Amino acid sequence: MSPQLMLNLVDGSVSFSFTPQAARDLKTALDELMQRLKAISAQAAIGGAAKKPNPQKPIEYQYTGDVFLEIFCNPNIWPTPFAAKVLLTVRDERIRLTTEAELTRVVEDVNQYLDRVG
Helix, strand or coil: CCCEEEEECCCCEEEEECCHHHHHHHHHHHHHHHHHHHHHHHHHHHHCCCCCCCCCCCEEEEEECCCEEEEEECHHHCCCCCCCEEEEEEECCCCEEEEEEEHHHHHHHHHHHHHHHC
């Protein structure tokens, strides 16, 4: 059985079995999202309101194991990485949870999981 990944949500948390390799893949996707958000934020700071930043592609991460996990974020609607939220879906054959989570908190949770499992 895989170690448990706990994601802290705005109200509460959710835990489920998650493999270390899946966590590394998720970390890569989250790092890419952070870079896209930073690019948008930097373009806005340089160009101000007069110049619209180049649109960035949304991030959609999916994992299928004991549960199905999907994380989606459109970086174009958030002014900074620290304001960004992701749409999170966790489901199996009995339950489905769909909610928003703070991007920075999800990044922290994944990093803590990887520190714990090595």
